[in-house]
Structure formats: C-alpha cells, structure tokens
Amino acid sequence: MAFEVRYTDCSAETYQAIKKIIELWRAKSPDYYVKTSGSTGTPKSILLKRDQLEASARRSNSFFGLNENSCVLMPLSAHTIGGKMMLIRALVGNYSIHVVEPRANPLEEIDPKSPYSFVSLVPYQVKCILEENPEKLTLFKNILLGGMGISPELEQTLSELKPRVYIGFGMTETVSHIALRKMNDPIYRALEGVHLEVSNNCLVITDSVLRIDRMQTNDEVDLIDSTQFKWLGRSDFAINSGGIKIHPEALENTIDEWIDGPFIIGSIPHETLGEACVLILEEAVSDEVFSQVQEVIREKFGKYAAPKQQILSPILKTENGKIRRKETLNALSK
Incomplete structure (x- = not known):
C-alpha cells in the first residue's frame, strides 16, 4: 500500500x-x-x-x-x-x-x-x-x-x-x-x-x-x-499563594469531572497571601458544586490551593481546542 x-x-x-x-x-x-x-x-x-x-x-x-x-x-x-x-x-x-x-x-x-x-x-x-x-x-x-x-x-x-x-x-x-x-x-x-x-x-x-x-x-x-x-506543570503558570507553589494544571485535572464547560484555575492579588487561587469559567457553577470543588482541592493540594471565588470570563482557545491560558488571564486583568 x-x-x-x-x-x-x-x-x-x-x-x-x-x-x-x-x-x-x-x-x-x-x-x-x-x-x-x-x-x-x-x-x-x-x-x-x-x-x-x-x-x-x-x-x-x-x-x-x-x-x-x-x-x-x-x-x-x-x-x-x-x-x-x-x-x-x-x-x-x-x-x-x-x-x-x-x-x-x-x-x-x-x-x-x-x-x-x-x-x-x-x-x-x-x-x-x-x-x-x-x-x-x-x-x-x-x-x-x-x-x-x-x-x-x-x-x-x-x-x-x-x-x-x-x-x-x-x-x-x-x-x-x-x-x-x-x-x-x-x-x-x-x-x-x-x-x-x-x-x-x-x-x-x-x-x-x-x-x-x-x-x-x-x-x-x-x-x-x-x-x-x-x-x-509550567513554571510560568505557577501560582505562589502563602509561599506555596501551586501548579494550576494539576488542580484542573482533578476537578474536571465537576465542571461541564471550559475553565481554568488562575490567581488574583491578595493582601496577605500574595496571590489567591480563583476559578475562572464562562458559566458559574452552583454554590454546592463550588464548595465540593474547594473541598476536593483542599484535601489533595492544601488550603492555599482551594479557589477563593468564581470569576466569569471568556475562555480563549486555539483552533485545536487548547486553552490559551496567558491570553485568557491577560484579558481578565484589563
């Protein structure tokens, strides 16, 4: 052939x-x-x-x-x-x-x-x-x-x-x-x-x-x-919260089953922690699901890794469906 x-x-x-x-x-x-x-x-x-x-x-x-x-x-x-x-x-x-x-x-x-x-x-x-x-x-x-x-x-x-x-x-x-x-x-x-x-x-x-x-x-x-x-994980994606290095990709893989639509774990400035983890997604999950997500992450990765809040924002993607993380986070900070 x-x-x-x-x-x-x-x-x-x-x-x-x-x-x-x-x-x-x-x-x-x-x-x-x-x-x-x-x-x-x-x-x-x-x-x-x-x-x-x-x-x-x-x-x-x-x-x-x-x-x-x-x-x-x-x-x-x-x-x-x-x-x-x-x-x-x-x-x-x-x-x-x-x-x-x-x-x-x-x-x-x-x-x-x-x-x-x-x-x-x-x-x-x-x-x-x-x-x-x-x-x-x-x-x-x-x-x-x-x-x-x-x-x-x-x-x-x-x-x-x-x-x-x-x-x-x-x-x-x-x-x-x-x-x-x-x-x-x-x-x-x-x-x-x-x-x-x-x-x-x-x-x-x-x-x-x-x-x-x-x-x-x-x-x-x-x-x-x-x-x-x-x-x-990627070093340029790592989040430093309370002096603890957190790789968001590991968190995302763990909670993927809980969230239907596209999402990422990102961070926002925090007065005492330096950075605080947040859940960024296009459609909010219920309070019950968010509490479960927090608990799953807290148990596996520690308290600093649990996202403090949900933030609604478009999740940008490449033509092959990969999430454009940096552009998504940059758009969020504007």
Whole structure:
C-alpha cells in the first residue's frame, strides 16, 4: 500500500493546506516554517529542517509500528505541528492517510467497520467521542493524545480501552513528541536518542536524533533519570499563594469531572497571601458544586490551593481546542 490521501467531508481550506504540505515535501524543500499553537503564549513561527521532520517521522513510525501496510486517521488541523507531522509520517512511511475535517467529534462520519492503525487526537475531541460514539475508539490500534488536560476519570476510562492510548510530551520546537506515557502511568519515557536533565527545576532536552542540544523548557518536572520524568506543570503558570507553589494544571485535572464547560484555575492579588487561587469559567457553577470543588482541592493540594471565588470570563482557545491560558488571564486583568 503506497502513500495516498483520502478525504471525508473536508473543507476547501483543509484540502489546500494538505496539498501544499505534500507539494513542499515532494519538492524536497529544506526549510519548513511552523507556527506554535498559542496555548502557552503568542503564536510564533518556528523554522524546522527537513531532516529533523524526517527523523522525527521515522522514529514515531517505528515506535507505533506504522509501515506501508498501515492506514491512519488525521482529524487535526494541517496548520498545527501535530497535523503536519501526521501527514509527513505517512509520506515518510509510504502509507495511506484518511483526512477528516477537524471538529469536536471527528469520528461521527467514520465507517464503524473500518479499522485504523493510528489516530492523534486532542483531549477535547476524546471527551466528545466518548459522549457520542465511544465504540468507534476501538477502531484504532494506537491512540496518541496531545495536550495535558486529562482528568483522572478520563485516564481510567481510556486505560480500559482495547487500543493502546498514549499522551505525548513535546512542542513545535521538538517536532512533535519526544516522550510518551501510557494512560494511568504518570511517568513519561523518552524516545530513542533523547537525553533529559533539569536546570532551575525545569526540563532541559537534548535529542541526538533531531540535533537538539540542551533546549531549556518552562516545564517543571520530577526527573527520575535521564530518560524518565513526571510532569508537574509550567513554571510560568505557577501560582505562589502563602509561599506555596501551586501548579494550576494539576488542580484542573482533578476537578474536571465537576465542571461541564471550559475553565481554568488562575490567581488574583491578595493582601496577605500574595496571590489567591480563583476559578475562572464562562458559566458559574452552583454554590454546592463550588464548595465540593474547594473541598476536593483542599484535601489533595492544601488550603492555599482551594479557589477563593468564581470569576466569569471568556475562555480563549486555539483552533485545536487548547486553552490559551496567558491570553485568557491577560484579558481578565484589563
């Protein structure tokens, strides 16, 4: 089975974006500019080299067992690094790729009798699929999730699925994921060629395969050894309340089951604590639910982590559904 692209219910924009990537790849262009998602700050353009993209594609294809007999589903935007790399992996591995329009539930129009070797999804898509077509997740041999918004309840559900479900750690600068972890296992394990260390409590990445030398990140981790770590949160998102460092991402994952709509944990200035945690969301929850949220967080993370109040504000998102935390918080402070 050679490389081919099949489309289902795709817009002209999606078709043209994919066509452009394929043409650029086949023209053997040495340079590829990719925009960051904007989930951790203002989107910026990153220059990646063809040999880096190809090396990353080969490494991922090898890990997930993808070859010329494979067929994968692409439900991500071709404008993101995740979508681009799905397409480039198929080009490098010479296998077929089925493209569907990126949406909340991308499996809605998929034939329930068509198996796939692989799919990459964002957590919001997985939640929608579990609500509407959970049986279709069994069509895949491997599922890769991007992003960190996975609650313990969602992890437990995904760990019980027949497919192997992984969550990736990486960024545009690392050409997609450089480490993976299985559902219900908190430990990320680096891919071949990746060496990890810590500087100023944050992860530093060296990757001989991608020719990355000591890339400093803002990700605070508990480093187990040079190839394994537990992710704690972003240092630039951390809240200091009463002298205690609090990672809002951990709080959000814990209370995700209690809140239906989009939300984040943020902070406001506090006279004695310095910063006080608050729950920022588009629609207020009841007093009863808010009290339960406070109690759950207090028991697991301590009294300073419990949000002091609810604040109603629009929650800004990227095109892939990731929350644009910094922009949401900046808009709140204006």
